[in-house]
Structures are given as C-alpha cells and as structure tokens.
Amino acid sequence: xxxxxxxxxxxxxxxxxxxxxxxxxxxxxxxxxxxxxxxxxxxxxxxxxxxxxxxxxxxxxxxxxxxxxxxxxxxxxxxxxxxxxxxxxxxxxxxxxxxxxxxxxxxxxxxxxxxxxxxxxxxxxxxxxxxxxxxxxxxxxxxxxxxxxxxxxxxxxxxxxxxxxxxxxxxxxxxxxxxxxxxxxxxxxxxxxxxxxxxxxxxxxxxxxxxxxxxxxxxxxxxxxxxxxxxxxxxxxxxxxxxxxxxxxxxxxxxxxxxxxxxxxxxxxxxxxxxxxxxxxxxxxxxxxxxxxxxxxxxxxxxxxxxxxxxxxxxxxxxxxxxxxxxxxxxxxxxxxxxxxxxxxxxxxxxxxxxxxxxxxxxxxxxxxxxxxxxxxxxxxxxxxxx
Ligand code: MG
Numbered sequence: 001x002x003x004x005x006x007x008x009x010x011x012x013x014x015x016x017x018x019x020x021x022x023x024x025x026x027x028x029x030x031x032x033x034x035x036x037x038x039x040x041x042x043x044x045x046x047x048x049x050x051x052x053x054x055x056x057x058x059x060x061x062x063x064x065x066x067x068x069x070x071x072x073x074x075x076x077x078x079x080x081x082x083x084x085x086x087x088x089x090x091x092x093x094x095x096x097x098x099x100x101x102x103x104x105x106x107x108x109x110x111x112x113x114x115x116x117x118x119x120x121x122x123x124x125x126x127x128x129x130x131x132x133x134x135x136x137x138x139x140x141x142x143x144x145x146x147x148x149x150x151x152x153x154x155x156x157x158x159x160x161x162x163x164x165x166x167x168x169x170x171x172x173x174x175x176x177x178x179x180x181x182x183x184x185x186x187x188x189x190x191x192x193x194x195x196x197x198x199x200x201x202x203x204x205x206x207x208x209x210x211x212x213x214x215x216x217x218x219x220x221x222x223x224x225x226x227x228x229x230x231x232x233x234x235x236x237x238x239x240x241x242x243x244x245x246x247x248x249x250x251x252x253x254x255x256x257x258x259x260x261x262x263x264x265x266x267x268x269x270x271x272x273x274x275x276x277x278x279x280x281x282x283x284x285x286x287x288x289x290x291x292x293x294x295x296x297x298x299x300x301x302x303x304x305x306x307x308x309x310x311x312x313x314x315x316x317x318x319x320x321x322x323x324x325x326x327x328x329x330x331x332x333x334x335x336x337x338x339x340x341x342x343x344x345x346x347x348x349x350x351x352x353x354x355x356x357x358x359x360x361x362x363x364x365x366x367x368x369x370x371x372x373x374x375x376x377x378x379x380x381x382x383x384x385x386x387x
Pocket of ligand 1: 192
C-alpha cells in the first residue's frame with residue numbers, strides 16, 4: 001500500500017423538517033460514499049442502503065484491484081448499486097419508484113477517483129479554496145448549462161432538487177467519473193443536498209477552516225444546515241489526506257441512519273376493561289363507532305399522496321383509493337410536471353399513488369421525481385389549487 005493515508009469522519013442527521021432519515025453513508029479503508037434516497041414511505045431508506053452495499057463490497061475487495069483498474073471497478077460498483085436498487089424496485093411493489101443518489105470516492109495512492117449520480121456532492125478543499133468536483137444532475141443545473149438560468153437563480157430555485165439522473169429508475173445508467181491527484185492537507189467533502197442546498201460552498205469552507213478535528217467539522221456543518229432550517233436530511237463524510245499512517249481507525253460498517261422513527265406501539269393490543277351493564281355497553285359501542293369514524297376522518301385528512309390528475313403530477317390529500325364509490329381524496333396541489341416527461345417506472349408508481357405522511361413530504365417527493373433524460377423541459381412549479 002501507499003504512503004497516502006486518509007483520516008475520515010462522518011455524520012448523518014434527520015434535519016429539522018423530515019420525519020425520517022433516508023440518507024446513508026459508507027466509510028471504509030479506501031472507499032467512501034453518500035447516498036440520498038427518494039421515494040414514498042420507507043422506500044428512500046431502502047434505496048440508499050441498498051446502494052451503499054456494493055460500495056462496501058468494493059472497499060473489501062480493494063486490495064486485490066490493480067491501480068489501473070480502479071476507475072473501472074468503481075464504475076462497476078456503482079452500476080451494481082443501480083441494478084440492486086432497480087431490481088428491488090421492480091420486485092417489491094412497496095418500494096416501486098424508489099431511487100437514490102450515489103456519490104463515491106475511492107482513494108488509491110496519490111489519486112482520488114470519483115463516481116457520481118444525482119445531486120449529492122463532492123468538494124475538494126485545497127490551499128484555502130473550495131471547488132465542487134461533482135456536477136449536479138438536476139433540472140436547474142441543466143438549465144444553467146443551457147443559459148436559461150443563472151447560477152444564482154439556480155441556488156434559490158424552488159425546484160432545484162428535481163433530478164435528471166438517479167439510481168434505480170432504469171436498468172442501466174450513465175455514471176460521471178473523475179480522477180484527481182491528491183496531496184497532504186487536501187480535504188474532500190461528500191454530502192447530501194441537505195447540506196449543500198442550505199449551506200453555501202464558501203460557508204462550508206469557512207466552517208471547516210476552524211476545525212482541525214474532522215468529527216467536530218462534521219458536527220459544525222450539520223449544525224449550520226440545521227440552523228438554516230434543516231429542511232432535509234443532512235449527511236457529511238469528511239476526508240483528510242494526511243500522508244502519515246492514521247491512528248487506529250474505527251471499523252466502518254455500512255451506516256444507515258439511526259434516527260429512523262420506529263412505528264408507534266400497537267395500541268390496539270392494549271385491552272381495556274369494559275363495563276358489562278348493557279347501557280354502558282351501548283354507549284361504549286357508540287363511542288367506539290364515533291371514535292373510529294372521527295379517527296378515520298382524521299387519518300384521511302392528514303394523509304397525502306402524489307399521483308396523477310389529468311396527465312400531470314398532483315399532490316392529493318387523502319388516500320389513493322375509493323370505498324363504495326366514494327373517493328377518499330381531493331386535489332391539494334397541482335404541478336406542471338407532465339406525465340410524458342416521467343420515466344415509465346415513475347408513471348406506474350404515480351398511477352398507484354406514492355403516499356406521504358405530510359404535505360411537506362409529498363412536496364419533497366414531487367421535487368425529487370427524476371425527469372426522463374431529454375424530456376420536454378417544462379419547469380415544474382407547484383400551484384396551490386384546492387378543489
Ligand atoms: Mg436530500
């Protein structure tokens with residue numbers, strides 16, 4: 001092995017607005033990754049965790065890969081990750097339509113190899129300057145490239161999270177790759193958009209400039225994003241090229257967020273004592289009936305899903321079903337995203353409806369729907385429309 005050594009630390013946080021952490025990260029001896037899952041329910045978690053497994057396997061086999069094959073082996077690991085997510089999404093209706101970003105660094109001797117899909121980011125901090133090594137696979141990045149938006153407009157664009165590329169949507173995928181030479185003192189930052197969309201590049205650099213301790217650096221970045229509202233899950237993997245053998249590094253399991261909320265305990269199993277006198281029985285039955293109905297209504301009114309209405313992606317309040325001919329939903333918000341601009345998988349998923357616990361989560365799902373490459377580029381803008 002080489003004289004080039006890496007110290008690293010990582011942190012993931014659910015943020016201030018989301019109920020679940022759908023990000024995942026991996027840190028090994030030579031390979032490091034961030035994945036930001038998307039999809040309704042727990043599908044985002046499933047996607048991001050699935051995506052980092054082949055990356056962990058690549059790290060375990062790293063010693064057997066010849067230096068001139070590392071870039072290919074890394075790309076293959078990302079393609080394996082895509083296939084794993086795609087196949088699970090095909091096989092399991094509960095997670096159909098899920099996807100994830102994946103940004104991976106493989107450190108070999110004096111080189112860092114980057115492989116990247118989506119809008120998670122990789123930054124290099126060298127000699128007091130920060131540069132973004134990855135390109136965002138987003139609609140706004142494409143519009144900037146086409147001269148339709150300025151970079152400043154893109155930073156605050158409401159639809160800046162719409163992806164044009166993500167793992168899991170298609171059986172094959174284009175992977176961006178890059179190789180750079182690294183030197184002692186370099187720092188590399190992998191992060192999900194929960195950091196980069198709230199904390200600007202320069203603030204990331206300044207925040208880390210004061211942190212000699214990498215763990216402290218990660219903590220400060222997460223704090224910075226949370227202090228700006230923490231609208232999304234925040235994940236940071238921070239690497240430093242030391243050039244000297246590292247102190248005992250902690251082992252590096254595939255880390256999935258520990259902040260995922262567990263389901264509420266099964267309240268239905270808690271038995272209650274019920275008075276036996278008939279009149280009380282009657283009252284109890286009536287109360288239960290009324291309670292069930294109110295509970296049912298309460299539940300419906302607080303449920304959301306993303307589906308299709310008149311050929312466009314729409315957020316509904318309620319459930320994507322009907323009972324005895326009564327529809328249990330109404331339109332909450334319409335978007336301008338046409339069905340024709342969606343990958344086939346997402347069309348199917350949206351026909352079934354992707355459920356969400358909150359309106360914010362439903363909007364998040366909308367904002368992360370990947371558009372078909374080359375799709376007619378209407379800029380999707382949610383417009384409130386209660387009916
Ligand atoms: Mg995110």
